Amino acid sequence: MRVLVLGGLGNFGARICKRLALEPGMEVLAGSRSLPADTPFADSPVRLVRLDMDAADFPRQLLDLGVDLLIHCAGPFQQQGYRVAEACCAAGVHYIDIADGRDFVADFPAAMATRAETDGVCLISGASTVPALSSAVVDRLAEQFASIDGISVAIAPGQQAPRGVATMRAVLSYAGKPFPRLRNGAWRTVYGWHDLRAIRFAGLGTRWGAACDIPDLALFAQRYPTVKTIEFRAALELRVQHLVLWGLAGLRRLGVGLPLECYAPRLEVFTRRYLDRFGGDRGGMMVRVSGRRPDGSPGYVTWHLTAPDGNGPEIPCMAAVLLALRMAASGPPASGAFACIGLLELDAFEPEFRRWGITTELEEGDSR
Structure with missing residues (x-):
């Protein structure tokens, strides 16, 4: 499974990249607007790619990379719209974010469900400590x-x-x-x-x-x-x-x-x-x-x-990691848009x- 972590050089994105890269069969790309010489991935197979989620051709960039899943860690989410999730729908890419913004997560299912179901992708918001x-x-x-x-x-x-x-x-x-x-x-x-x-x-x-x-x-x-x-x-x-x-x-x-x-x-x-x-x-x-x-x-x-x-700081990363591993093992739970509530059991975190x-x-x- 090829996973792109958007904001892959950030505090949480880099942790998710390194954790997923430990799993067999996971190809992990860290997406960033810049490509610095020093990265957290010196001893890791994570590959750094240049990406700008605000670019007009962002959906095309996702298609060119051939990713199966995008994990959105480029916060803060409180002032963001759903542009990244919409790009994933256009590219046929499953989506998880680690958002903890109240309106962003709570309004996500209603805003994105029809588009996700039509395009046959799974979109999950709030895969973090809360909720x-x-x-x-x-x-x-x-x-x-x-x-x-x-x-x-x-x-x-x-x-x-x-x-x-x-x-x-x-x-x-x-x-x-x-x-x-x-x-x-x-x-x-x-x-x-x-x-x-x-x-x-x-x-x-x-x-x-x-x-x-x-x-x-x-x-x-x-x-x-x-x-x-x-x-x-x-x-x-x-x-x-x-x-x-x-x-x-x-x-x-x-x-x-x-x-x-x-x-x-x-x-x-x-x-x-x-x-x-x-x-x-x-x-x-x-x-x-x-x-x-x-x-x-x-x-x-x-x-x-x-x-x-x-x-x-590893705790806000765990839900996204667990969901990505489940998708790799058995596919997404369903097509549609979901807030990440009730999708993981406490035992899964242990x-x-x-x-x-x-x-x-x-x-x-x-x-x-």
């Missing part, structure tokens, strides 16, 4: 309940784990921006990087977590109709970063036009040079599901993940967790 892994965890935890009423997800990156400029742009894009979130059965407006809460992570301790806008907030409400509250927060390691983001978000709420995304490259350099030394390389994730057990009693189950040694020394544990308790 692919988070939904796999919720599906597993929900098995312990007769009905569920609350879902809370939080991600805690290690300060020293590589981020990349695209991730920084995504982080800044919704600071201070309003978005709807389900709470106590009603949709309420919250603001990006506000609504701070203390969250405990196994292996990391307690961190502040702030509200962020992700696909799960929309998709989980559809998938789990009994749920009344859905929350997601990002928990940075250094509190000073939370305070700065909280302040910038507040200025935006007051109407100050701050083009924060434009500063992403400089902020990434500043953070790496001056702040990373004060943090560590361990990251984590927490998913909590609450509801009524089969005996009627209220309770919760919390799934904790701990990623050591700076391996946290071998990848072990590969990177990532551990998980469960915590159970009674709700008030």
